[in-house]
Amino acid sequence: MSDTDISLPGPTTPPPLRRLATRLFTTLLLFWLMLNGSLSPATLVTGVIVAGLIAMVFARDLSFLSGFNLTPAGIGAAFLFIGYFLKELVKANLALARLVLTPSLPIAPAIVKVRTKLTDPVGRLLLANAITLTPGTLTCEIKGDHLYIHWVVAKDTDHEVATQEIVAGFEHYLEKMYG
Amino acid sequence: MILSGFLDTLGALVLLGGTLFLALGGLGLVRMPDVYNRIQAGTKATTLGTLLVLLGAALISPAWSVKLLLIMLFLMFTNPLSSQVLARAAHRAGVAPVASKDALADDAEDLA
Amino acid sequence: MADLLLSLAALIAAVAFGLAAWRFIKGPRATDRVVAFDALTIISVTGIVLAALITGRSIYLDVALVYALLSFLGVITAARYLEGGEE
Numbered sequence: 064m065s066d067t068d069i070s071l072p073g074p075t076t077p078p079p080l081r082r083l084a085t086r087l088f089t090t091l092l093l094f095w096l097m098l099n100g101s102l103s104p105a106t107l108v109t110g111v112i113v114a115g116l117i118a119m120v121f122a123r124d125l126s127f128l129s130g131f132n133l134t135p136a137g138i139g140a141a142f143l144f145i146g147y148f149l150k151e152l153v154k155a156n157l158a159l160a161r162l163v164l165t166p167s168l169p170i171a172p173a174i175v176k177v178r179t180k181l182t183d184p185v186g187r188l189l190l191a192n193a194i195t196l197t198p199g200t201l202t203c204e205i206k207g208d209h210l211y212i213h214w215v216v217a218k219d220t221d222h223e224v225a226t227q228e229i230v231a232g233f234e235h236y237l238e239k240m241y242g
Numbered sequence: 243m244i245l246s247g248f249l250d251t252l253g254a255l256v257l258l259g260g261t262l263f264l265a266l267g268g269l270g271l272v273r274m275p276d277v278y279n280r281i282q283a284g285t286k287a288t289t290l291g292t293l294l295v296l297l298g299a300a301l302i303s304p305a306w307s308v309k310l311l312l313i314m315l316f317l318m319f320t321n322p323l324s325s326q327v328l329a330r331a332a333h334r335a336g337v338a339p340v341a342s343k344d345a346l347a348d349d350a351e352d353l354a
Numbered sequence: 355m356a357d358l359l360l361s362l363a364a365l366i367a368a369v370a371f372g373l374a375a376w377r378f379i380k381g382p383r384a385t386d387r388v389v390a391f392d393a394l395t396i397i398s399v400t401g402i403v404l405a406a407l408i409t410g411r412s413i414y415l416d417v418a419l420v421y422a423l424l425s426f427l428g429v430i431t432a433a434r435y436l437e438g439g440e441e
Contacts, residue, residue: 094312097308097309097311097312098309098312098419100308100309152286152289152290152293153290155286155290156263156266156286156287156290159266159267159270159282159283159286159287160263160266160287162270163266163269163270163273163274163283164266164269168273168274168275170274170275170279172276172278172279172339172340173343173344173345174278174339174343174344174345174346174347175343175345176345176346176349188323191322191326192318192319192322192323192326193322195285195322195325195326196285196286196289196318196321196322199282200282201278201281201282201285201325201326201329202322202326202329203278203326203329203330203333203346204329204330204333204346206349211345211346211349213278213279213281213282213329213339215279215282217343247356250356251356251359253356254356254359254360254363255359257359257360257363257404258359258362258363258366260363260400261363261364261366261367261370261400262366264366264367264370264396264397264400265366265367265369265370265373267370267374267393268369268370268371268372268373268374268377268393268397269373271373271374271376271377271389271390271393272373272376272377277383277385277386277389280377280386280389280390281389284374284389284390284392284393285392288393288396288397289396291370291400292396292399292400295363295400295403295404296403299403299406299407302356302407303407303410303412305412306406306412306415309412309415309416309419310403310415312419313399313415313418313419313422316419316422316423317396317399317422320422320423320426321396323426323430324392324426324429324430324433325392327429327430327433327434328385328388328389328392328429328433328436330433330437331385331433331434331436331437332385332436334437334438335385335436335437335438337383337385
């Protein structure tokens, strides 16, 4: 999932390995239990052993929570982010439905360049994904601090205006989650 | 009994709504003029459509909700990602977008 | 009532599948076909979930999850190939 083209600024203070391993272990175990839908001893023991081994080997690699700001503020922002995201997803689909059902197909596409303040790779990944699922925008490429966005109905191709229009809404929450 | 009947019907309606979005996405795939617009139509509609289908299924069979939630999370994460990778691949392969401005191509020229 | 709605949902999903399949056959470029393929697999997940509901067997949900996982990997691989695939 990590991509060689996403150039990242080197982390100033790398988080301790033990914390990364613990977070990866918890995520893996939770997914394993959800997949099995049971808490029987056999399931638990298998899950703990396998998740433990994977966490020990891959602790240095990225996982969902590795850069997450695990504080009440960060978790609160995560819930608000999900709510905002679902709202935008529904809006995106209604706009799209209106577009494809209009006989004249009124689109005005452009690829615009926007800038992000986020530095955490997982934060950036979530930003790119969120942009892709929201009204009329699709992330095409990430180079350094810039994202290139395909916009179905481009309101303005100016760098600053597009950044404000597309990125600002999500970045507000992601900065608190992965700040 | 009445409650379960109500949940069944509500779930089926939500599920039906999801498939409507899938069909709209399919229509977008057919109507849109270039690959980037097709990806846009495809990815948004199929994501919301599938989420609604899974939500409807969870209302009909509440016992399955944990596993359905897992599929939802997985799709919400991978669906946009595959679209982005496809859009990037198309651009790198030199598929020109139908667009008034292509900042990505402009910058690539500057670097070259 | 619910059964009727489910049948209708299956019908609409089939229409969605047909539209995406049209794009898959028509192309014109390889990228268009992969985009259509991506949509087709996601619509298939809906089909599998419907099968699970109609037969009442939750094992199909595992099928849906693994299917979604494999199709994701398939699309990523195809995209890598399309853009040159040196890496």
